[in-house]
Amino acid sequence: IALQRADRFRRITNWLSPPDPWINHESARQRHEPQTGTWLLSCDAYLNWKSASGSHLWMYGKAGCGKTLLCSTATEDVKAHCENAANAGYVVFYFSFSDDRKQHYEDLLLSLVIQLGWKEPGLSMLQQAYEKPNQNKPGQDDLEKILFSCIGSYDELFVILDALDECPEDSDVRQNMLAWLARLKQRAPQVKILATSRELPDIRASMVVIDAVPLSIATHSVDADIRRYTAMQLSRDHRLSRLDQTTKVLIEETISVKADGMFRWAYCQLQELKKLKSTRPRFVKEALYSLPTTLDETYERILIGIEEGLRIDALVLLRWLAYAKSPLSLSELVDATVIDLAGKGNVQVEDRPGLDDPLEILSGLVTIVGSERNEDDLDYVEGVRQDASGSENEKTELTRPRQQIAGATKVKLAHFSVKEYLESKRILESSAKDFHLENTREHRMLSQSCLVYLMHYSSCDEKLSTKQDLIRFPLLRYAAESWFYHSALQGDVQPTRETDLLCAKATLRDWLQVCQPDRTWEKGFGYLGEIGSSLYYASFLGLEQVVGKLLSTRADVHAQGGQYGNALQAASFGGHEKVVQMLMDAGADVHAQGGQFGNALQAASSEGHEKVVQMLIDAGAGVHAQGGHFDNALHAASFRGYKKVVQMLIDAGADAHAQGGYFGNALQAASSGGHEKVVQM
Structure with a gap:
């Protein structure tokens, strides 16, 4: 049974494909030196957070002060604590500016759900989502529902989040994540949040809302860690380790004092010292006396030090x-x-x-x-x-x-x-x-x-x-x-190369052999489904400039092909409002049949794209149209739990009692999806 559960969970994990925060954690631990960061583990604010019920902690500091290293230290300490505590758990997530899959609220949800979903009731809920007839990945609302159910199975749960400031501000991405923290505090009193970031106004305001205790990362505490780190680097580097003790002490003192609590600055200076062509003490001293004072100056020196030809x-x-x-x-x-x-x-x-x-x-x-x-x-x-x-x-x-x-x-x-x-x-x-x-x-x-x-x-x-x-x-x-x-x-x-790629049959086919954007379940060089037109792919991807250029060359807006049948259905599925309008202005038929969802309205409804749904209804799309994966638009919206779209369709004349399709009627579709609010409508 245990092997079956493990295999089931592995298949679900592969299906959801969540970002892996433990890569970031291991990277931080590799940079960690023994005894650095231990001041945190004896700090009153940290100890109170770990022991008090429902407490939250916000560690903040300037760029480069070692917040991620401290977060990894706290994670290791919490892991050890949970191993000796009854029904206690922990989850971690490292936001990352360099990885698009570790920047968004949904990335966070996916990762936390998989970290907690290996036991009940999470595993059964994930299995149910996996076995749904359309096997679409759960949306944000479904993931939240699963996550809160998982959290409920613990008496104590530590939630450790690093670098909240690396979650982007644009498009309300960070705001959505911060709003979730408030819901988490309200709905899950057994949760203890530890978050790190720079001191930014929106994050500070959010921490006030959840009553997180602010812990400023003190310069003097980090300076001691920097001294230890520097000493270890001097003992390990094959060239610097041969320096006399007096010079080593000078390096330790100079770097720890000038670092002013910036681990990142100290790291960069040690890297530059390692590059010295000569380690004669007087050359080392000259380098120490001329160290840059800020990270900006440090980066400037590194950049202008790159050989001209490179x-x-x-x-x-x-x-x-x-x-x-x-x-x-x-x-x-x-x-x-x-x-x-x-x-x-x-x-x-x-x-x-x-x-x-x-x-x-x-x-x-x-x-x-x-x-x-x-x-x-x-x-x-x-x-x-x-x-x-x-x-x-x-x-x-x-x-x-x-x-x-x-x-x-x-x-x-x-x-x-x-x-x-x-x-x-x-x-x-x-x-x-x-x-x-x-x-x-x-x-x-x-x-x-x-x-x-x-x-x-x-x-x-x-x-x-x-x-x-x-x-x-x-x-x-x-x-x-x-x-x-x-x-x-x-x-x-001008999207010249884009249209060149899409309009040349051989090049288009070779691209699709590697990546079929409308069939993401097909991996590279697998089954190549029916190929759509160049306009179809540009519309599916929401490339407005490309769509405009193709339409100006009289591309056929009615051409059939691709997973979603035609360009309008593809754009509607993606929620690309401007492209949908461009296609309709060019004469695209809102009643056109074919593709996975049968018509554009069902495609837009299945993904909850309210504005596109309204655009299509206003253009005369039939709310009673049959066919496609869900049989009609109302069944699609009901099954996926999009309450506003359901209401829009009913207001436009959709019959909630109509029989047919896989689910039989809209009520059964909503029930199958587990959406109580839609059922009550």
Whole structure:
């Protein structure tokens, strides 16, 4: 029975694919030195939080003061506590500026649900969601319901959240997460929240709402940790360890005093000392006397210290590290540096640098972390072991990137403050101004780089059109899965390469072999379903500029194909209001049948897109139209629990008593979905 439960939970975890916070935790523990952070464990505020019922703690401090390290220390302490306590549990989540899957409220919910869902009642609720007829992943409301049920099975639950400030402010992303903290305090008195962040007004206000005790990370406490950390680094480094004791003491004292409570600053200075070409005491002293006083100055020195001939590569790498959706492997970064955007674009494969070059070029600005393993990656890596043909040299070349793609190594910017400096106006007033990054421009560069890489792959005689291509072309998966993400953020520019990719049949097919955005359950080089039109994919992805260009060239708005049948249904499913309006203005038929949901109204209703539902109703879409996955729009909205959409459809004349479809009627659809409020309507 235990094995069956474990297998069931593994399948559910793979289905939900939650972000893994333990990667961030292990990365922090690897940077942790023994005895550092122990002051926290004896601090009255921390001890009271751990022992008092329903208490909450907010640790705040300036950038680079070691908040994540302290959070990891608290996590280890709480783990030990829970092992010796009856019915006590803990969950953790590390928000991360460098990973798009660790920035949003839903990412947090997914992770916490899986951390707690291995026992009842969580496991049964997850199994029920997994076995639903449409097998759509649970939405935000469903995840909250499951999470609160899981929490209820504990007498005491520690919730540890690091870097709340790395949850983005835009689009109410952070506000949604902070509002949840208030609900958590209100509904789950057994929960104890520990959160870390910089001191920002919205976060402070939220901490007041949940009555969290504020704990400022004192400079003097961190300074003692910095001294210990510095001493350990001096004893471990093969060059600095040979310094005489007097010089070592001078380094410890200078760095701990000048750090002013900034672990990040101390780390950077030690990295620079390790690079000294000579460790003669007088050279070390000169370096210590000229240390930069701030993180800004530190980053400026690192950047202008990059060799002139490597600065273009450095800028390219920084761009990818700052704006990629998720951390990239060394092999992916290496391929990113050989993409030439001039003219039609080219990938200069013969000029690939070594795998370690990114780490050497950006020493002090980047860090290596583990990666979340992808079971499909491991499958095809095993296939390469068995099937790769050719010379031993060719097999060796496959082995090197294989290790990266299989999840051994990912690279990210070492700290949030690095990206903040690169984007700031301050860098424009410094000697490092050539490294300034601007959000829209950089997304444009990344989108175009991904598209050039895909076109290079499509035209390459060496491609095998099998999973082995994901090894031979290291950036292929990222480019295929992310070009449209960056395109949507690149501003008002002519989408020439986007339309080139979508309108060329061979290139379109090669892209879809790697990534089918409308069939995310199909992994790379699996079953290739019915291919839609170029307008269909642009509409599904919500690429307004591309849709506009295609419509201006008289693209067929009625063309059938793809998982959702036609462009209007695809755009409606995605909730892309502007695209829906553009398509209707171009003559798209709101009554058109076909695709997974039968019609556009059912597609929009199934995802709760209220504005699109209203647009379609206003355009005359039939609320009684039959067909598709849920048989009609009302059944779709009822099953998914979208109360407002249900009311909109009823107001438009939908018959709540109509019989038919998988569920029989709307009441049974709502009951099957477990939505009491919709049932009561």
